[in-house]
Amino acid sequence: MFNKIKDALNKFARIGVADKKAVDELVKDIQRTLIASDVNVKLVFELSKNIKEKALDEKIPKGLTRREHIIDIVYKELVRFLGEKKPDITLAKQKILLLGLYGSGKTTTTSKLAKYFTKKGLSCGMISCDVWRPAAFEQLKQLSEKINVEVYGEPSEKDPVKIVRNGLEVLKDKEIIIVDSAGRSALDDELRDELVEIDKILNPDEKLLVLSGDIGQAAGTQAKEFNELVGLTGVVITKMDSSAKGGGALSACYAAGVTTKFIGTGEKTEDFEIYDPVKFVSRLLGMGDLEGLLEKAKEVMSPEKAQEMMSGDFNLDTFYDQIEGMKKMGSMQKIMDMIPMGGVKIPKHLLNEQQGKMDKWKIIMDSMTAKEKKDPGLIDSQRIERVAKGAGVEATEVKELMKNYKQVSKMMKKFKGGKAFKRGPFKEMFKNMKGNMPV
Numbered sequence: 001m002f003n004k005i006k007d008a009l010n011k012f013a014r015i016g017v018a019d020k021k022a023v024d025e026l027v028k029d030i031q032r033t034l035i036a037s038d039v040n041v042k043l044v045f046e047l048s049k050n051i052k053e054k055a056l057d058e059k060i061p062k063g064l065t066r067r068e069h070i071i072d073i074v075y076k077e078l079v080r081f082l083g084e085k086k087p088d089i090t091l092a093k094q095k096i097l098l099l100g101l102y103g104s105g106k107t108t109t110t111s112k113l114a115k116y117f118t119k120k121g122l123s124c125g126m127i128s129c130d131v132w133r134p135a136a137f138e139q140l141k142q143l144s145e146k147i148n149v150e151v152y153g154e155p156s157e158k159d160p161v162k163i164v165r166n167g168l169e170v171l172k173d174k175e176i177i178i179v180d181s182a183g184r185s186a187l188d189d190e191l192r193d194e195l196v197e198i199d200k201i202l203n204p205d206e207k208l209l210v211l212s213g214d215i216g217q218a219a220g221t222q223a224k225e226f227n228e229l230v231g232l233t234g235v236v237i238t239k240m241d242s243s244a245k246g247g248g249a250l251s252a253c254y255a256a257g258v259t260t261k262f263i264g265t266g267e268k269t270e271d272f273e274i275y276d277p278v279k280f281v282s283r284l285l286g287m288g289d290l291e292g293l294l295e296k297a298k299e300v301m302s303p304e305k306a307q308e309m310m311s312g313d314f315n316l317d318t319f320y321d322q323i324e325g326m327k328k329m330g331s332m333q334k335i336m337d338m339i340p341m342g343g344v345k346i347p348k349h350l351l352n353e354q355q356g357k358m359d360k361w362k363i364i365m366d367s368m369t370a371k372e373k374k375d376p377g378l379i380d381s382q383r384i385e386r387v388a389k390g391a392g393v394e395a396t397e398v399k400e401l402m403k404n405y406k407q408v409s410k411m412m413k414k415f416k417g418g419k420a421f422k423r424g425p426f427k428e429m430f431k432n433m434k435g436n437m438p439v
Contacts, residue, residue: 004033005078006285009071018067023055030074038216038248043255047081075285079277082247083254086276087234087261091120093175095168095202098236099195099226100210102183105238107136109210109264110180111143112272113236116262117176118149125171128153129160129198130182140180147269150174161197168202179204187225199230208261209235211253216245220252227258234261237275241266250275314409316373320365322408323358360393361401367391376405 008029015022027048034044054077055070064072096113100106107130114124126149130136137153144151152167164179171177181198184191199207209226211219219237226232235253240246240263253260260275365373367390372378379387379402388395 005030005074008033009074009285013067013071015067018065018070020056023052023070026070026074027051034247038245039251040217040220040248040255043081043251047077050077075281078281078285081254082250082281083260083275083277086274086278087259089261089274090205091117091122093122094177094205096176096178096206096208097181097199097202097204097230098179098208098210099181099230099232100183101187101222102133102185104183104210104212105264106183106210107139107180108143108267109236109238109262109272110140110178111147111149112264112269113178113208113262114144114149114176115147115269116272118147122175123173124149124176124178125167125174126151127164127167127171127177127179129163129167130180131158131160131163132182132184136180136182143269160194161201164198164201187222187229192229195230206233207231208233209258211235211237211249213237213239213246213249213263216248217252219249220256223253223256223258227256232258234259236260236262236264238264240264241271316365316368316376316405319405319408320362320373323362326358357400360391360397361404364388364391364393364398364401376402 008026011029012018012022012026030051031044031048034047035041051074054073058069058073060066060069098106098110098113107128110126110128114126117124126140126144128137128140128151137151137155140151140153150171152163152170154163154166157163160182167179168177179198179202181195182191207230209223209232211222213219215222219235223232223235235258237246237249237253237260250260263273263275263280265271265273364387367387368379372383372387384395384398384402388398391398
């Protein structure tokens, strides 16, 4: 969905005259994309009407061209269309109930939410009370081991209310308790009764409905039904990494009056973030999210390690750590999505190729001695041959690694003391991060 809107904006940005005809064509492109992405037709025409009226009637702000002004209007209208404001997330002692139907990704979301809070320094516990889906507890238990969070469940018990009651006692010392409730193929009477009982026993501070992004505008109906049942405090939309209907789900929940609080952007536990419409639209339209990128970098790298990398004393050990940190931040595609590209597209196969190269570079560096990694200047042609043999690669691949290391090392020396971030291209990038739109 968003790639096609991005294409429509790029096409509009290249036209000779941004007149009424060009605006009409842009709006038609956006309409076609949104309707194909299962966005409610009424909402689509409301958005179209707002864009047209503002594009043709509003006075152009000083310093902007007509074209830039119209693109800025589209950006702001999309933000409004998808929720407007970033939700407030309470970082304090609380109980959270996750609800949802089969296939929404509720159990995986339970672990992602637990990891989110543990990264914020809060102790977490999870309760599995899905007594209907086979191996639901085992799945959550496996996930809990990966994130080092305690999970409570009773696989042989068939009363979910009893499991919740016992789990609350066992996990009473935890600051955050997350309950993974049962799902069904539909919100039937049995599930309704079960969730109402759990809601009474748990008395949760947050009631979050988990929805799959690929259900499109049907998300609005589900949000409305669950909201009437227990009074939702928000929704979590999963599968936002690949679903073309994700925009339909987001807009439908907003139209139903339910706030989207988190989105799942991949399969890994770290592929989870607070839903911020401004950043979300900015990133997906190719305008980047440098603030989000910096937040991710802080999560995977200690201040000491960052200082070491920026000190100018940059060797193959720190280069290795840098590659490790990038892997923890997500795929190359996700990292590039957070950098303002000014409409430039990097083919997916090239990003995948670079990801593969970095994985291979780690194997090559593992074949080097500690002394060589500390002092890369020691690595001559004989050592290159030895390292290549040990890593099971060609000597040319070791040379490519060394070439890239030298380029990064040179760049890091320029950043020494952080002065580079106060001038040149970085100054402009940080201006963009604060809301200016690169056209």
